[in-house]
Amino acid sequence: MTQQSPFPHEPEDPAQLGQRENDDAVVEPSETGEEPDAGESDKWFDETWTKVHPLSPLVRGWVTIVAIPVAFFSYNWQMWTDIWRTWRSGELADNLQANPTPYLLGGGAFLVLALLIFVGFTLSWWFTRYKITEEHVMVKSGIFIRQHRQARIDRVQAVDLRQPLLARIAKLAELRFEVAEGDGTAATLAFLRKHEAEDLRAEIMDRAAGESETPGPGAAPDAERGVSEVSTQAGEYADAGAAEPAYGVRIAPPEGTADQTTQGQAPQEAAPAAGSPSPDREILRVPVGRLIGSVLFGGGTLVFLGLLIAWGIFMGVMIIGGALFTDDTMSEITGVNIPVLVPILIAAAFSYYNQISSGWKFTATMTKAGLRLRYGLLETNTQTVPPGRVQALQIQQGLLWRPFGWYRVQVTVAGYGLDARSTLLPVGKQVDVMQLTAEMFPDLKVDNPEELFTEGLRGRGTRLGFTEVPSRARIFDPLVRRRRGFFATPSALMLRDGWTTRRLSMVPHERIQSASLEQGPLARKAKIATLNIHIPAGPITARAKNQDIELIKDLFEQEAGYAATARRLADRNQWMKPEELHEFEKNVAEVVEKLESDQLEDTRSN
Amino acid sequence: MLHSEAIDPIGIEWQRVDEKYITVKFITTTFGWLITFAIVAVPLVLGWTGVWGQLPVWIQITGLSILGLWAIADFALVPRRVRAIGYYEREDDLLIRKGLLWQRVVAVPYGRLQYVDIEAGPIMRKFGLCTVQLKTASAATDATIPGVVRSEGARLRDELSARGQARLAGL
Numbered sequence: 066m067t068q069q070s071p072f073p074h075e076p077e078d079p080a081q082l083g084q085r086e087n088d089d090a091v092v093e094p095s096e097t098g099e100e101p102d103a104g105e106s107d108k109w110f111d112e113t114w115t116k117v118h119p120l121s122p123l124v125r126g127w128v129t130i131v132a133i134p135v136a137f138f139s140y141n142w143q144m145w146t147d148i149w150r151t152w153r154s155g156e157l158a159d160n161l162q163a164n165p166t167p168y169l170l171g172g173g174a175f176l177v178l179a180l181l182i183f184v185g186f187t188l189s190w191w192f193t194r195y196k197i198t199e200e201h202v203m204v205k206s207g208i209f210i211r212q213h214r215q216a217r218i219d220r221v222q223a224v225d226l227r228q229p230l231l232a233r234i235a236k237l238a239e240l241r242f243e244v245a246e247g248d249g250t251a252a253t254l255a256f257l258r259k260h261e262a263e264d265l266r267a268e269i270m271d272r273a274a275g276e277s278e279t280p281g282p283g284a285a286p287d288a289e290r291g292v293s294e295v296s297t298q299a300g301e302y303a304d305a306g307a308a309e310p311a312y313g314v315r316i317a318p319p320e321g322t323a324d325q326t327t328q329g330q331a332p333q334e335a336a337p338a339a340g341s342p343s344p345d346r347e348i349l350r351v352p353v354g355r356l357i358g359s360v361l362f363g364g365g366t367l368v369f370l371g372l373l374i375a376w377g378i379f380m381g382v383m384i385i386g387g388a389l390f391t392d393d394t395m396s397e398i399t400g401v402n403i404p405v406l407v408p409i410l411i412a413a414a415f416s417y418y419n420q421i422s423s424g425w426k427f428t429a430t431m432t433k434a435g436l437r438l439r440y441g442l443l444e445t446n447t448q449t450v451p452p453g454r455v456q457a458l459q460i461q462q463g464l465l466w467r468p469f470g471w472y473r474v475q476v477t478v479a480g481y482g483l484d485a486r487s488t489l490l491p492v493g494k495q496v497d498v499m500q501l502t503a504e505m506f507p508d509l510k511v512d513n514p515e516e517l518f519t520e521g522l523r524g525r526g527t528r529l530g531f532t533e534v535p536s537r538a539r540i541f542d543p544l545v546r547r548r549r550g551f552f553a554t555p556s557a558l559m560l561r562d563g564w565t566t567r568r569l570s571m572v573p574h575e576r577i578q579s580a581s582l583e584q585g586p587l588a589r590k591a592k593i594a595t596l597n598i599h600i601p602a603g604p605i606t607a608r609a610k611n612q613d614i615e616l617i618k619d620l621f622e623q624e625a626g627y628a629a630t631a632r633r634l635a636d637r638n639q640w641m642k643p644e645e646l647h648e649f650e651k652n653v654a655e656v657v658e659k660l661e662s663d664q665l666e667d668t669r670s671n
Numbered sequence: 672m673l674h675s676e677a678i679d680p681i682g683i684e685w686q687r688v689d690e691k692y693i694t695v696k697f698i699t700t701t702f703g704w705l706i707t708f709a710i711v712a713v714p715l716v717l718g719w720t721g722v723w724g725q726l727p728v729w730i731q732i733t734g735l736s737i738l739g740l741w742a743i744a745d746f747a748l749v750p751r752r753v754r755a756i757g758y759y760e761r762e763d764d765l766l767i768r769k770g771l772l773w774q775r776v777v778a779v780p781y782g783r784l785q786y787v788d789i790e791a792g793p794i795m796r797k798f799g800l801c802t803v804q805l806k807t808a809s810a811a812t813d814a815t816i817p818g819v820v821r822s823e824g825a826r827l828r829d830e831l832s833a834r835g836q837a838r839l840a841g842l
Contacts, residue, residue: 219815581679581777594678599809614677622680625764625778
């Protein structure tokens with residue numbers, strides 16, 4: 066009953082909402098088949114498009130080159146050893162002279178295969194081009210099925226620079242531009258020379274940050290200070306070493322030699338206050354020892370141990386049973402069962418490797434463009450997450466991490482989805498967590514943030530204003546009852562949950578997309594309800610389960626109100642374009658008034 | 672009108688969807704159950720004709736009667752379910768409620784709307800109804816108002832779009 070619409074969507078209609086987010090903000094994969102760009106020109110691209118580095122297909126496709134011969138050789142191993150032997154004995158040469166056809170055919174096939182791979186690589190290189198315009202990053206690729214992706218620069222949520230092993234050797238890097246809503250469909254430039262990629266990243270990040278090269282409204286820096294009390298992001302940002310976000314900053318050519326030159330050190334000529342460049346500050350690094358420890362004591366180990374124990378019990382039963390009831394020897398039984406372990410071991414090895422690799426030499430540096438994370442064992446990743454793009458943050462502690470006081474920090478950034486990249490800190494002490502949170506999350510605006518934080522991480526019960534599942538609803542959550550609760554600070558909602566794995570999720574009020582209140586029949590009897598906070602897709606589910614109905618209804622009203630209004634205040638930061646800014650300034654005053662009057666009402670009614 | 676439930680915000684007079692949607696719902700529910708019964712009938716018929724082994728009679732009877740009771744309850748609840756759907760335009764957001772046993776109230780701020788969709792299948796069109804669907808940057812939002820009269824749907828879309836434009840807050 067869904068298909069045909071009596072009211073067509075009318076994307077041309079300027080009043081239609083989709084325009085802004087839908088039409089060009091999103092990465093648009095458009096498959097035009099073999100018809101090149103039917104509309105404007107008959108050529109798929111012209112000379113304004115840049116080619117990627119010629120080695121790119123090799124770096125990307127090296128697996129094919131290695132895998133085909135390996136598969137070929139190993140599959141025919143017996144044959145190859147035979148050939149080797151016949152060659153040694155001189156039999157091969159005789160054979161070749163007598164009957165050369167099969168050898169020629171084989172050699173020819175091999176050459177054709179090599180040629181095919183080479184041509185494929187060359188073509189794929191030739192047809193992959195990119196172009197950076199004032200507003201968009203555009204990538205075209207594909208030989209037969211052509212693809213055109215574009216990302217609006219001012220909608221860029223985060224930029225990643227990835228270097229797989231081979232790219233590292235060849236000094237190449239891949240750039241990924243993450244755009245809101247573009248789950249897994251970011252615009253990817255692979256591969257560029259590393260320094261080119263870094264320059265480009267710096268430029269794009271600056272432009273995404275709204276620091277256009279044309280001077281913006283002169284009043285901007287003043288206005289910035291004017292609203293900084295309500296504008297948490299901007300305030301946060303200024304604290305984070307960004308000096309004064311100034312419009313009219315020119316991107317200076319990178320200086321210095323270290324590999325972190327490009328971004329943080331672009332001198333800010335126009336910066337009114339600081340004058341001197343803001344240096345990159347290293348916030349934390351993860352020691353290798355702690356990383357390995359954290360992986361060994363992580364959730365994977367619990368699963369692995371569980372499987373091992375299950376297998377051990379099974380084996381025990383089999384052996385005892387076998388000894389009691391049959392004449393089979395032990396080796397026969399174990400011989401049958403050991404292969405079962407192999408896939409488990411391989412899976413465990415992979416999982417451990419992934420975890421170690423994604424945390425290896427993990428450093429977090431605060432730069433002008435945002436938090437720069439670097440990590441990787443064989444392949445290195447550098448990702449930059451602007452604080453203003455963090456939708457929610459979650460701190461988590463597995464059961465085995467408790468004695469060490471370790472935590473993991475994850476964030477929701479639109480476009481990252483469930484990716485491993487959403488990990489802001491693979492493992493760290495509470496100090497690290499606090500520091501990171503201070504940089505990446507708006508100020509909680511309470512007097513005792515540290516205490517509150519600790520309570521959220523480890524506490525239970527109703528201390529410091531946290532809620533819990535009411536005791537009349539004990540049956541719903543017998544174990545987690547006293548942990549499951551929330552606390553709303555003036556700027557963010559803190560959600561506490563988890564009995565074995567403790568979780569503290571925090572969502573800034575102004576990031577909430579929408580909220581829903583849910584209640585089943587039994588919950589109605591117990592006078593409890595569940596509040597769902599809707600944020601973009603990511604590793605974090607923001608939900609306050611089974612809370613007292615009156616409390617949760619108040620929270621629902623409050624969050625709905627915040628989602629509707631407060632967001633506009635915090636949006637005011639350097640991530641806006643000048644004209645957006647202007648429009649925005651107009652709204653702010655009116656909203657501030659409204660919020661203040663609301664608060665007055667609240668205090669009166671209390 | 673709709674009487675207020677525990678999770679409904681205070682002071683809300685829910686706007687109910689059109690009564691004709693009950694008829695639509697009866698039709699779609701009938702189709703749904705016909706398909707279910709057709710699927711269930713396959714092994715039974717095969718059993719009776721001897722292609723498959725026959726299930727014990729008591730299982731057949733209890734299974735069928737449970738399914739039958741369920742279908743009857745489902746039909747009986749249709750009008751109440753439809754009457755439990757409501758929406759209300761507040762100053763800054765739109766509230767939508769649904770559900771009899773499992774109730775849900777969702778608040779979608781106008782500023783968060785990315786687009787408003789209107790859709791209607793053949794049955795809905797026959798009765799002059801449509802479904803209004805609201806989308807935000809979060810996939811979890813899941814805010815739909817089924818069974819709205821077409822003119823009201825168009826009005827809602829325009830209204831929401833206009834309000835959304837005025838309060839647009841993107842991500």
